[in-house]
Structures are given as C-alpha cells and as structure tokens.
Amino acid sequence: MSPPVELTGVGASEGIVVGPAHAHLEGxxxxxxxxxxxxxxxxxxxRFRAAVEAVAGRLRKTGENLSxxxxxxxxxxxxxxxxxxxxxxxxxxxxxxxxxxxxxESAVLAVGEEYAxxxxxxxxxxxxxxxxxxxxxxxxxxxxxxxxxxxxLEILEALTVPSVIxxxxxxxxxTARIPKGMALGFVTxxxxxxxxxxxxxxxxxxxAVVGVGDALEAVLDAESVALDGGEGRVVAxxxxxxxxxxxxxxxxxxxxxxxxxxYRLVEARTRDGRRIEVAANLGSASGAEEALSWGAExxxxxxxxxxxxxxxxxxxxxxxxxxxxxxxxxxxxRPVILRTLDVGGDKSLPGVQQPREENPFLGWRGIRxxxxxxALFVPQLRAILRAAAHGNxxxxxxxxxxxxxxxAAKGMLEACREELEAxxxxxxxxxxxxxxxxxxxxxxxxxxxxxxxxxxxxxxxxVQYTLAADRGxxxxxxxxxxxxxxxxxxxxxxCEAAGEAGIPVGVCGEAAGEPDMIPRLVxxxxxxxxxxxxxIPGAKKIVSGL
Amino acid sequence: MSxxxxxxxxxxxxxxxxxxxxxxxxxxxxxxxxxxxxxxxxNAKSVLKVTGFARKGDLVTVRAEGDDADDAVETVAKLxxxxx
Numbered sequence: 001m002s003p004p005v006e007l008t009g010v011g012a013s014e015g016i017v018v019g020p021a022h023a024h025l026e027g028x029x030x031x032x033x034x035x036x037x038x039x040x041x042x043x044x045x046x047r048f049r050a051a052v053e054a055v056a057g058r059l060r061k062t063g064e065n066l067s068x069x070x071x072x073x074x075x076x077x078x079x080x081x082x083x084x085x086x087x088x089x090x091x092x093x094x095x096x097x098x099x100x101x102x103x104x105e106s107a108v109l110a111v112g113e114e115y116a117x118x119x120x121x122x123x124x125x126x127x128x129x130x131x132x133x134x135x136x137x138x139x140x141x142x143x144x145x146x147x148x149x150x151x152x153l154e155i156l157e158a159l160t161v162p163s164v165i166x167x168x169x170x171x172x173x174x175t176a177r178i179p180k181g182m183a184l185g186f187v188t189x190x191x192x193x194x195x196x197x198x199x200x201x202x203x204x205x206x207x208a209v210v211g212v213g214d215a216l217e218a219v220l221d222a223e224s225v226a227l228d229g230g231e232g233r234v235v236a237x238x239x240x241x242x243x244x245x246x247x248x249x250x251x252x253x254x255x256x257x258x259x260x261x262x263y264r265l266v267e268a269r270t271r272d273g274r275r276i277e278v279a280a281n282l283g284s285a286s287g288a289e290e291a292l293s294w295g296a297e298x299x300x301x302x303x304x305x306x307x308x309x310x311x312x313x314x315x316x317x318x319x320x321x322x323x324x325x326x327x328x329x330x331x332x333x334r335p336v337i338l339r340t341l342d343v344g345g346d347k348s349l350p351g352v353q354q355p356r357e358e359n360p361f362l363g364w365r366g367i368r369x370x371x372x373x374x375a376l377f378v379p380q381l382r383a384i385l386r387a388a389a390h391g392n393x394x395x396x397x398x399x400x401x402x403x404x405x406x407x408a409a410k411g412m413l414e415a416c417r418e419e420l421e422a423x424x425x426x427x428x429x430x431x432x433x434x435x436x437x438x439x440x441x442x443x444x445x446x447x448x449x450x451x452x453x454x455x456x457x458x459x460x461x462x463v464q465y466t467l468a469a470d471r472g473x474x475x476x477x478x479x480x481x482x483x484x485x486x487x488x489x490x491x492x493x494x495c496e497a498a499g500e501a502g503i504p505v506g507v508c509g510e511a512a513g514e515p516d517m518i519p520r521l522v523x524x525x526x527x528x529x530x531x532x533x534x535x536i537p538g539a540k541k542i543v544s545g546l
Numbered sequence: 547m548s549x550x551x552x553x554x555x556x557x558x559x560x561x562x563x564x565x566x567x568x569x570x571x572x573x574x575x576x577x578x579x580x581x582x583x584x585x586x587x588x589n590a591k592s593v594l595k596v597t598g599f600a601r602k603g604d605l606v607t608v609r610a611e612g613d614d615a616d617d618a619v620e621t622v623a624k625l626x627x628x629x630x
Contacts, residue, residue: 080565083593087569087592088591119597126562313562
C-alpha cells in the first residue's frame, strides 16, 4: 500500500466517509495488444463471447435497477445498450477480424467505430446520439477484455461494492449510471459547490469534495479513500491512525445531527417572531418523502429538467402531468414551486436542436428557449395547470431579464388555461412568480414585483452573472460566494422591491443552506429559504436563534 | 420463405427502445429474419443494423426463412406497424 496522500478541495456536500476507492476515467481505451498469435482464434473468440455476455448482462441488470429508481426511460437506454453489446453483426465483424489475427479488444473498438460512423453519417440528431451509444458499448467490451479493473477503467454501472467515486468530472449521465447505494461519496478534479455533482451529492446525502485539481491524478490508483465533505479534505489510502481520526469526526457529526433532530418539525421563526419558511429543492417527486422527513415545509424549487434528460424524446404533456401531480399530492397543502425548463449551458436537451454556442451560459437557455419553442413550453404549462388541481402548485420562470419576458411567459400560461377551460379539462389555480437570477432582473425588481406573485432568488446564477465568474472554474473559487457585496446589494434591492409590493421573496440557491449566509439573507428581508433536504434542520436551528 | 409488408408506425422511426424491442422479439425465432427496404436488406436480429433503417411511414418488407418463418414475419411486422 502506498503512503497516505492528502488533497484539499471544495467541501461540496457535508459528511465523512472512509471506504473503497473507485476511479472513473473517461476517454479513449487503447489496447496494448492489437495482434494475437496464430492458432489462438478459438480461444480469443471464446474470450470475446464471454466479455460480451458479461457486459450485456451487466447492462440489462442496470436497466432493471434503474426502472425501479429513476424511471422507464432511463432503463430503456440500457436495454438498447444491452442489445448492442450482444449484436450478431458486431460478433460477425469481430470474428472476421480475429481470423485476421487482430486482438478482440482492438477489433471490437474498430467494428464499433464503423457502425458509429454509419449512424452518424445519417445526419439525424437521434441517430448521432446512438452513434455515441455504440462507441460506449464497444469501449465497455474492450475494457472487459483487458480486465479494466486494474486500470481503474471499470464502468460505474458495474459497481457492486459501495465506493467513493474518484473522477476528473462527473456528468449527469455518469451519476445516473451508479446503482443505488453504490456511491459513498464523490471526489472530482473539476467542479464547484454548484456544479451538478455537488448538487447530486447533497440531494443523495453523501459527502463530496470537488475541485481538487490535477492533484487527483496522483491518487487515482488508491485502494481506499477518506473524505470530509464539510472541510474539503481527502486522504488517499489512509493509515489506521487517519482512519481512526475520520471515524471520530464522523461520530461527532452524527451526534451533532442528532441534536438537530428536534428542529425538523418546527416552524422556523426568528426570535422577534418573523416566520421564515424552510423548504426543499427537489428534482423529482421521488424525493418528496425524504424531504418531508427532513422537515421541508414545501418545495421552493422543483427542477423539471430531470424529466427531460437522459432520454430520446421530449416527455409528453401526460407524463409531465403525472410527475407534477405526484409532487403536488405528496406535499398536500404545502406549496410546491415548479421552475419551468431551464436548459442550455451545462445541460443539453435531446429532442431540441440546440445550436453550438460560444458561451452557453449567456446563450439560448431558460425562458428564452421556452418562449421560442412552443412545442417545449406549451405541454409543460398545460401539465402544470392540470396538476395544480391536485395540490398547491406555483410556477416560476428562469433566466428572466425584464418584465416583457415575464409578461410573455405569463401570457402563454393564460392562453393554455383558456384552452384547457374551453376543452373542459380541469385546471387548478397557480401563482406565477419570477426567478431573480440575472443582475437585470434584480435591477428591474421594482417593475417585476408589480406583476409577479413572488420572487425566488437563484443565487448560483446571480453570483455567476454578477461577478462574471464561471461557476465551474476552480480558479475562480474566490468569486463564487453570494457574500460578495455586489451580490448582497442586488439581493437587498430585490427584497426591498418585494417588500414594497407585499410579495414574498425566497432564496433557492446554495446560499440558502449555508450557515453563514442564512442570517444575512434573513436580515435582508428574505421570507423563504429553499435548500437540499439534509440542510433543513440545521437551517431551522439557525433561524430560530436569530 | 415467408414475407409480409408493414408501414413503420413509430414517430421517430425504428430506433431506441422500439428497435431494441423489435430485435429482442426477432431473436426469439430460429428463422433468419430480414428487413428489406428499397432493395436493401438487413438482419432483423441486429440492433446496429435495424437502428435508423427506416423512418415513420416507410414501407418495409419483413422476410424470414426457417422453421418458424410464418410466426416470425407476423410478429416482427406487427411490431413495426404498431410503433409502440
């Protein structure tokens, strides 16, 4: 065992864990062996068949696991991958190359690439995505053949031992592949507190340290890892002394959390009697029960993107109606604020032709895209209106810069309502609010407040746009806090405008759950805080002490 | 040999889950099964070949040879037409 190596990064999700390490490396697989000796055809073909069987079996199992936890559409992706793995034409192509004494790992990559190119050449965006699928599957078979375990190239979906995942970056599709319960924590070279992997870790309630930089390379072959997601500390191959120290810290953390338990079910009020609602940020209705158990008084941000990702076509109105109704029903009379689709930037949307952009975060995203693509926006609005009949739903629009956009979006919502009424389809009342996440919206808050039923400040984007600092850039870590005076001033202006108009103002960015930001936000006039569910008891405790 | 024509019903053509299901169904049969369109034939048991082979509204001929050719043609043609 190598001596312990310590790394520091950004503590992105609290918690302490010591466990086996799993390095997830993306990129090219380059087989060392491209030729096989004469006379080894039968043996190599058998090896290839066995590898195919292993990969296809694993993919099928992942699909089955997913159909329980994430949904049928994600499961379908793995179903297709499994068919690709044991495709007879793939086998035939590889067999031919084996006869020519090419190694099976090299052959499967070559044949996979041939098919991928064929699909890509059809110039259809769906099929182009299938081309990547074929490459991915061929790569998995090659990794299986070369015994990828030792090289750390194992595929996440094959995890059978709960592990700490080490990766340069983890995309939504990577984290979606991890079987339930198999991720103990995340350590990534890139990323910040607000990148996807951090948000995911907090909602899963597992520790994460992100932005450790190139230092990660040195620990990719570690067998075990200890991490403290609060402090941003990672120790690779911890010695017994280090393990003991982490265990002690974990025990203390658990004790502290137990002390917070009594706050779960209280209604948070400051000592001078101001009521502050503490709500959850959720990505799907399946997290509702857990959020309620942490003490969520509602949902301050229900992200709808997850319905649109990792799939081959847009979700139908019916499907969205089901998902939103489930959320509405789960929270009963408690408010659930749905944010309409917010893609662009770091999230791509299969099913809509998105132009390549130099600056996606300053590009065609959020309400800009929704207003331009009725086929995207109308079914979502109709689904929200219909689902509102089953609970206390509200809706808000992302990336708004002025009241013109807000009125246009609201107008479309009203048109949908009229259409539903004309067709005799039941719809419920829906309060319409606006996200304040661009400096323009904060500066124009007074005008927006006259038209909106509530504000919700998205601090993650507000910080990024105000300080002109990419939130994924680890070199700009010092420019990623909502405590910058310029950001605080915009929040103050927003609260002032809301106060004058008599509308509530929430915060649904990461700042809402940060212990040192909560007192400031409350002092500025924020009336609702929405955060990852595990942070709720702590936030209620802080509010109660103000 | 058995043969039957079907018009592709799936909105997005044959790919994704419909393709996987078609291939899975085809694999249940011992017969050799081919999809033919415009004189070009592909192995119906290969998701790599079937994916993107036809678009919605295309007329595809299902052709099978073997012991269970009749059943195979019926089943595969039905899946193509239904489009799930």
